[in-house]
Amino acid sequence: MTTSDAILPRERAAAAERSAPYRNSSPQSGSDDTRRRADLGAEKETDGRSIEGKSFSQSWVARVVAERMAAAGKLLRTTAFKLTLVYLTVFALFAAVLLAYFAWNTRRLITEQITETVDAEIQGLSEQYRQGGIRRISFAIEGRSLRPGSSLYLLTTAAGERVTGNVGALPTGVLDNPGWYETAYRRVDEQDSSDHDALVRVDQLPGGFRLLVGRDLEERERLFDVVQAAGKWSVAIVIVLGLAGGIFVTRRVLARIDAMAETTRTIMQGDLHERLPVAGTGDELDRLAINLNTMLERIEALMRGIKEVSDNIAHDLKTPLTRLRNRCEEALRAAEGPTQYRAALETTIEESEALIRTFNALLMIARAESGHVRDDMVVFDAGEIVRGIGELYEPLADEKGLRLEVETPAPAWVRGNRELISQALANLVDNAIKYSASAENGRAEIMLKVTNQGERILLSVADSGPGIPAADRGRVLERFVRLEQSRSEPGSGLGLSLAAAIARLHDGELLLGDNRPGLLSVLSLPRAPAPPAA
């Protein structure tokens, strides 16, 4: 059993080598390794910077070491890197098992082949002996020994004296009993060379002669070495490539996540304009970044809304409040008698009512813009609303000498808050009446109608008043903007912005156009599927 003894230590060494990379990948030894490398780098660096003094290079070394350790630690903590390690281990094990299976099978095959050959040779030689005795078998053995790549032969007497054969030295005892042996041997013609391993069969011929036939095992050993080397290399390559790939991928992912985290920190510090970087690869990180950016945009818009509201409140509520206060002070100072006090108080109440109205409108806009009312939306016919508002405002128009026409030809289904859409439309009609009445020229008519236009439902109010110049149409939708010519009219300046906010709440928009002459305001809302007939 010398051969298997010889193999065992080799296997142990190989196993030790194979397990070495795993040891290295544990965090502790990994950072040790990093430190060693860092030290090496630092030594080189120190040579280059000898003028700058030793203390500098020492602190530099410490810093570099710390940085690398932190970097390695961070890398090891990431999910991506852990996954890489798991895959790597699985893959390396798989490669090793595959190679082992291959080696074992080949070895078995070779052994089988040797056994068959040896059996056949022994059979052939026994035949020769039976036919021609010792002379004939000796002749045959000598002849076969001369062939290139010949098997091993040894023919001895019962006492163990050599008759013929190409085997020189054998360990004692091999020839004693018939059977299979794996043994060391030496060839006759190779006196100086070392022992070889062989698989031999010893047979006893009639007449006490012993015949040994065997094959050298060098081939099998060589194959084993090749497989072992291949195993070592492939596992090593798998580990190196896998680690390198893992680090590369992890670094890339880490770099992007770090960038995102960095941006998020900036945003948290209050800079809402920042956006997360999008690589444009469309992967899950990109999708996450895009979603977060959309969220940020919404938040920013809401914040802007809040800021605008507070700015507007500050500006447009403080002015009338000041006026109110001045009136009261003046009444206290100058009023004579209950009549004048009463008059002052009445104006005060009127002014405060106007203030409340403005305040409510602002709150309404903020509410509509926050999307809070979306919960209780229902599907209804917009024509109903148009007729309702038309009916509500008709007497007012009539009183101002205007004709208010309502046109609702077909049911126009929209999904929304009835109350809010009514209010938006009421604001538009109110505006139309206000400005048409003040205009001297043009047709004295206001047209209120609903039209189905593809996927949109248009609620339009057309007047023949002065209209709004194209350049100002975007601006009037902003809060509190009142054009010069309308300053004399009563109103908060919030009617159009409220209508626009309500339209946006319903995923629609408020469009202002030219009615030649006059203003055409259109509430464009998405069409809803008709509800099942009740």
Add this chain to the structure above:
Amino acid sequence: MRLLIIEDDRDAADYLAKAFREVGHIADLAADGEEGLAHALDGQYDVLIVDRMLPKRDGLSIIGTLRAKGIETPALILSALGQVDDRVKGLRAGGDDYLSKPYSFSELLARTEVLARRHGGREETVYRVGDLELDRLSHRVIRGNGEIVLQPREFRLLEYLMKHAGQVVTRTMLLENVWDYHFDPQTNVIDVHISRLRSKIDKGFGQPLLHTVRGAGYMIRDNK
């Protein structure tokens, strides 16, 4: 009329109580939710005026508890939250009316009186004020010896006014109850509707029935 005002703002509560007493009503005060609920369970009130946000127990919960115990005293909710959805929530919780702050006392008074009357009164088929008569079944309006032809909305407007004859009805109440709108139309559209109605029912008759109450609203009443 006996009122319970549940309001945690002392000044506002005192002001309200004083104002109600001035017009001849009895007003009790409760400063927090628990006290308010106890009073409401004990006393015999005509109307409860309940602030929405109260210490210890909020207004909606008081009303909910009362309704669960079968106490149907009309309740008017006062709230700083004035939007449509809050209003709906308040009414759903069992409130009978909803008024958002800041409100005018005349508005509150008008609504409270209507609530008190509604609780005690009964729904009649024919309303009569002076020589004006409105038949709710046949939808006919007669004044003196002649029939007056009204548009459907004018009929409902007159019906509401006559139902609350002798009481002040505010513009917001009309907008809410006759038109079912709960927003504030910037211009006073209601006034125009009233003047149209007035021209139909009062014009040509010696005695006007539909009166404007300055600073408050309208009232239909026989002056005789």
